[in-house]
Amino acid sequence: MTATTDMYLQPPIGHLLRQWRERRRLSQLDLSGLAKVSTRHLSFLETGRSKPSREMVVHLSGQLDIPLRDRNILLLAAGYAPVYPESPLDAPQMSAVRTAVSQILKGHDPYPAIMVDRNWDIVDANRSFSLFTEGVAPELLEPPINALRLTLHPDGMAPRITNLGEWRAHLMHRMRRKAARDDEAVALYEELRDYPCDQPEPELDMPGPGDIFVPLNLRQGDRTLSFFGMLATFGTALDITVAEMVIESFFPADPETVAALHGGLAHMPAESKE
Template sequence: MTVVGEAQVGTLLREWRERRGVSQLELALRADSSARHISFVETGRSRPSREMVLRLAEQLDVPVRERNALLLAAGYAPHYRETPLDDPALAGVRQAMERLLAAHEPYPAMVVDGTYGVVAANRGILMLMDGLPEHLLVPPLNAMRLTLHPEGLAPRIRNLAQWRGHLLAQMDRQLSLVRSPALRELYEEVAAYPPPAGHVEEAVGESAAAHAPFALPLVVEYDGHRLSFVSTIATFNTPMDVTVSELALETLLPADPETVTYLSLLRP
């Protein structure tokens, strides 16, 4: 008789394999197993060992949090810790993030968690947030809410429709990889925001398009100046902690000389 846990882990592994577009044979070769064993695992006829679950998850590039979920479904204890970011054990991580944020100034940069909660930000981000209503600045701050709320940065974003589409697509891709009710709730909230009152959508300016043809720029009106940025996102390689695995450093780089000039004047 197949137990529930075995059937569940097999179903989850099959979903991940199909999501990655990998055949049973290809996965077996990668994991030093056999297609027959992979088939038996997926149908619940065979219970994978703890080591096999981790090996298959690694070959399928399953997110760290979901690897723990696979282990639990197979009847094993989680392999990866989930340490609070303020825990002394992650002091080195916090210090590294602070150094990176400071080094990026005067350009904006921040670190967010798996639900886009802002866990650290530099003065460039604080500058862009200047003048936002107090109710949006009450902790915990959320980057998606701050950006897309009709009283947040949205009225200042000159190419809002494009940038909003980019952010929603980013969240949708993330939701396809993790089962996160909190992230789903956030997505539904920000996707339902009405457009800012009186906002007029503009095409990306010639300057931004000329200097950032390789990426969609974020064009923001600030203090009478039009600032144009391209966004980059960095994560930790081979994390062994769920919290660390979900941290992302987002940096905004100037997309035109005008933005470089303006921000350089703000350098302390």
């Protein structure tokens, strides 16, 4: 497909702006107040009576908190070249990013941590993440390793997750939101949805007494380890690759798991054991 055909099939910039405004549940009056633009001008932009400048597309994209990848799509729809680069992680200018990610992952040992891209494919992981991959079918560990597939596949982590229904519902809720705004995520969502689960999946996250998060309870030998996750992103990214990186760090959710991990739990690679 040629670039000319792609541009022909691209929805008009006004249509895309209106879609994003409605997705953010903002009226034209709301957005005009945020962007310091008259409602009349916004109406003209959305209906195609006026063409936005490149600066206006970038400005409105920022006010609507549109991801950088989608901002480039809006710029193309308005007839402008994309302005946000997408650099490979091994590019020279990404050196500081690689160093920061490596420090975070290694510094999180002996707790598991991974970095994933926009598709939840694992880009990097620390040594302790091997705890999660014990007993997983070899084909699920062939690159690119998808973190969600690894977790929910019946030949992956799923048989070891003692609260699989609860954890699966949590992940599928996150994935459903992603699929609603990203057509590329629909196929993965449908694949995950069809995996078997022998536990009931709650439709709502209703906390019980004392609950403060959904734990990941993982069977390890004759005991169960409990974790909660934290997500970290780069806050001032101007590159698509950097903006879409997510580091997920897992922390012990109870004293027993803390003791097991700090007590030399045998989950490290064989060459690391003394």
